Amino acid sequence: MANLYEKYVWEVPVRVTHWINVICIALLSITGLLIGNPKLFTLSTSDYLMGWIRFVHFVAAYTFTVSVVSRLYWSLIGNRYASWREFVPFLTPEGRRGMLDTLRYYTFVSRKAPHVVGHNSLAGTAYFVVFLLYLTMIVTGFTLYSERAPLGVTHKLFGWVMVLFTNQGLRLTHHMTMWFLVAFAIHHVYSAWLMDVKEKGGVMSSIFSGYKAVRKEG
Amino acid sequence: MGDSTRETSTGAVERIFNVSQLLEEKGVSRRDFMKFCTTLSAALALPAGFAPRIAQALDEVKRPTLVWLEFQDCAGDTEALLRAANPTVGELILDILSVDYHETVMAAAGFQAEEALAKVVREQKGKYIAIVEGSIPMKDGGVYCCVAGRSALDIAREVCGNALATVAVGTCASYGGLPAARPNPTGAVGVSQAVPGAKVVNLPGCPLNADNLTATVVHYLVFNKLPAADALGRPLFAYGKRIHDNCERRAHFDAGQYVESWGDPAHAKGHCLYKMGCKGPETYHNCPTQKFNEKTSWPVASGHGCCGCSQPQFWDTMTPIYHRLPNVPGFGIESSADKIGMGIAAGTALAFGAHGLVSAFRKGDSAEGAKEDR
Known part of the structure; x- marks a missing residue:
């Protein structure tokens, strides 16, 4: 473990959007579950409990959308670890080999932990799927939101979604995708911990500081 | 009766109707009639000042002919129109304006009835209003619904295609409705899909609200055009709000x-x-x-x-009718999205917890930190 030096990997926009996404997904999941199946205690009809829960959901939804779009934009202009190429390793033979190696490590077949500065190929692919889930949530969510104003701009913008989904199918998709994201979050925290322990590159703290410990070649 | 008469081109003597006079004969006062016109202008989301214009338009009406066709239906929309506790002004108006052909309520039967319909299409081409109740089956040449030996599709093409306008009443006539529910064995569709060239306004609902039908017809009589509609062909005055x-x-x-x-x-x-x-x-x-x-x-x-x-x-x-969410397909009828979702989350936590335990006690993994990028 010689020749370690600190390397700036995650730029500010990457870290900021990461943590905004964390907060938004937490808020959206909790308020979303309450909107889908309200378990509220209120005695007075003059309360506005559900109103506020929906308000928080919609504000968090807009914030999340801006965050995701910003991150997508940054994948075009950010450093190599933020680049969109990190998320499509399955397009290159090298990336596919990396995915297989990582999978072999995860399934205890191999003892060689993946050594990469940014995302390992399997993680990059997982985030690609997660971005698809994000887009599903944003599109289905705004389509449902647009139902409040049938002649509004959003309703016209998302009219095509109602051709792809039935009304109830849209609700079910929006609901189930949340659970997939919850499952992803559990896996995400776990594998960050695993890599922090095995790789000893400080991956856990790197999402706060932006720096990882990297070994100099030779 | 205070109405005048005139001779038609065929030589028959026809009475020219005047709605307010007729209503008077039926015991509806002028005041009730004006109240109705005011209510109607409200239903159409028009300013109250339109009430006199509506009254005037109805006064001047020269009995536009209505034909009411029934295809794959339950006559529920007819019921909705006829079954009011007391005869309303709206009902009387429709009664006066209508109805040269209506299978459920007309006295004529058989060839006599069909001749009445044929006569309207022949003599008043492009001038009559067609009202359609029920869906139109398209599968197998439309054999699943026939009236007087002709398929619904055939009748709809002729009658709706030659009408001034067609009003599809109820969800079946608008979009296929219950007959079109999966697996839609007869290939049922609504009028606008069966007769793409026809000028159709949809008044869905199961049944439709008869007030909306009266309002649509009156809108036509006042403005000489059909009311503004949304992307699904439904008038905005009735279907524009959630x-x-x-x-x-x-x-x-x-x-x-x-x-x-x-x-x-x-x-x-x-x-x-x-x-x-x-x-x-x-x-x-x-x-x-x-x-x-x-x-x-x-x-x-x-x-x-x-x-x-x-x-x-x-x-x-829109089903299930009594639950917010449908069940997840392929997981049995009692599995809600939340149960399955919690299962996924718990399963993930368990799987990675176990993986973590194994990893924590596993020695000899090569772990030398990330290599510098080439």
């Missing part, structure tokens, strides 16, 4: 007071039916304001959630 937004129980929704089961205290107090599967948040209709049976009530007022009957394919797209 049920949820005009619902009398909306305050309970925003507060967070919900009926949890039928007959519970919240149900007795009239709280929101959202958790009982009410589809008001995704249905567009004027039920909460216009109501049914002379503004007596509507489903949510009587304690039952909206089932979205005025939306296309509601039997497939």
